[in-house]
Amino acid sequence: MRSVKILTSIVLAAAVFHLGGSDAMAKDKPMKIEKSYFDTTPQGTKIDAYTLCNGQGVTVKLVTWGATIVQITAPDRDGKIGNVALGSDKIAPYQGDYQGSIVGRYANRIAKGKFSIGDNEYTLAKNNGENHLHGGLVGFNQKIWKAKTIKRKDFVGVEFTTTSADMEEGYPGNMTIKVVYTLDKENNLKIEYFAKTDKTTVVNLTNHVYFNLAGTGTILDHIVTLNADFYTPVDEGLIPTGEILSVKGTPFDFTKPNRIGHGFDKLNNDPKGIDHNIVLKQCASSDMHQVATVLEPKSGRVMEVYTTQPGVQFYTGNFLNGAFVGREGPYQQYTGFCLETQHYPDSPNQPHFPSTVLKPGEKYNEVTIYKFTVENAD
Numbered sequence: 281m282r283s284v285k286i287l288t289s290i291v292l293a294a295a296v297f298h299l300g301g302s303d304a305m306a307k308d309k310p311m312k313i314e315k316s317y318f319d320t321t322p323q324g325t326k327i328d329a330y331t332l333c334n335g336q337g338v339t340v341k342l343v344t345w346g347a348t349i350v351q352i353t354a355p356d357r358d359g360k361i362g363n364v365a366l367g368s369d370k371i372a373p374y375q376g377d378y379q380g381s382i383v384g385r386y387a388n389r390i391a392k393g394k395f396s397i398g399d400n401e402y403t404l405a406k407n408n409g410e411n412h413l414h415g416g417l418v419g420f421n422q423k424i425w426k427a428k429t430i431k432r433k434d435f436v437g438v439e440f441t442t443t444s445a446d447m448e449e450g451y452p453g454n455m456t457i458k459v460v461y462t463l464d465k466e467n468n469l470k471i472e473y474f475a476k477t478d479k480t481t482v483v484n485l486t487n488h489v490y491f492n493l494a495g496t497g498t499i500l501d502h503i504v505t506l507n508a509d510f511y512t513p514v515d516e517g518l519i520p521t522g523e524i525l526s527v528k529g530t531p532f533d534f535t536k537p538n539r540i541g542h543g544f545d546k547l548n549n550d551p552k553g554i555d556h557n558i559v560l561k562q563c564a565s566s567d568m569h570q571v572a573t574v575l576e577p578k579s580g581r582v583m584e585v586y587t588t589q590p591g592v593q594f595y596t597g598n599f600l601n602g603a604f605v606g607r608e609g610p611y612q613q614y615t616g617f618c619l620e621t622q623h624y625p626d627s628p629n630q631p632h633f634p635s636t637v638l639k640p641g642e643k644y645n646e647v648t649i650y651k652f653t654v655e656n657a658d
């Protein structure tokens with residue numbers, strides 16, 4: 281187990297977009313976890329939902345499809361509770377999508393769908409142009425996971441488990457995967473990832489939840505600070521070139537609090553926006569370290585992110601095009617941002633990046649925390 285040391289710690293197109301949410305005020309109530317019916321897949325499988333409530337206004341709704349976060353609520357600076365994550369109350373939009381789900385066996389891209397371990401070359405699906413993305417045609421986001429509730433004095437949670445067979449989607453080794461979500465009274469949503477394999481393989485797990493702390497509009501005016509001096513530049517297919525460059529003076533410079541959209545005019549990717557791996561500063565490789573602090577100035581909502589992972593894919597929803605119809609209607613470009621904590625993209629082909637190889641007998645274990653507070657809370 282890794283030690284958890286740090287726990288304390290626009291409107292572009294006047295898109296008519298509202299995340300809604302209840303008008304209830306945050307009150308100190310007991311923590312609880314509720315199981316409910318979510319929806320049924322077109323193949324006839326019933327999908328369950330589990331709602332974690334911490335009695336302070338933070339709730340997290342999870343479903344067995346993709347071990348997905350379908351809703352998060354949090355109080356604003358006046359105690360008013362609203363949605364802070366994109367999502368739907370129906371299964372249909374989640375089919376073939378990554379939103380809110382656990383992504384694997386390899387989150388992010390692997391160049392040309394190929395990698396080698398020793399003398400063995402493995403071939404994966406090219407499901408993103410000429411590259412492999414987010415585990416392939418049927419990734420972990422499209423699996424129906426087993427769920428078990430957890431209730432302790434200090435937190436409530438759900439343990440999700442699934443398996444991935446040897447050569448499934450082209451990856452070697454039978455893998456067992458466990459993802460544990462917990463929510464505590466201090467508004468920490470903790471996601472713990474575990475995996476084991478019986479053959480040497482690669483693994484890179486993350487959650488693909490989109491946040492919008494305003495509950496309305498685009499995310500371009502959210503103020504972000506990243507614990508990072510470097511990023512990995514990419515080619516046109518979003519594959520790292522292998523360089524590790526300084527963020528100084530680039531659109532990826534969030535060393536001081538900065539608007540998400542501050543440098544978009546300097547970007548020439550299409551669609552424009554941030555979709556890059558940021559290299560996190562770490563105290564010691566296996567310790568929890570800070571990823572980001574995000575402030576939404578109007579509501580005063582703040583999200584702090586911590587992880588054991590070496591990188592984070594900062595993605596500003598550039599490709600959102602209305603195809604995902606959420607609770608409030610179709611999600612358009614920039615209506616949500618992701619901070620997908622993970623290893624760097626294409627690590628299996630970039631020997632100088634931190635390794636994503638997992639061998640039999642080893643335990644994959646990573647932790648990420650999203651903490652919801654408000655500005656000037658203390």
Ligand code: BGC
Pocket residue numbers: 378379388518555593595599620
């Ligand atoms: C990637 C984007 C991709 C999106 C799909 C993100 O993790 O970085 O390029 O379009 O996932 O949902």
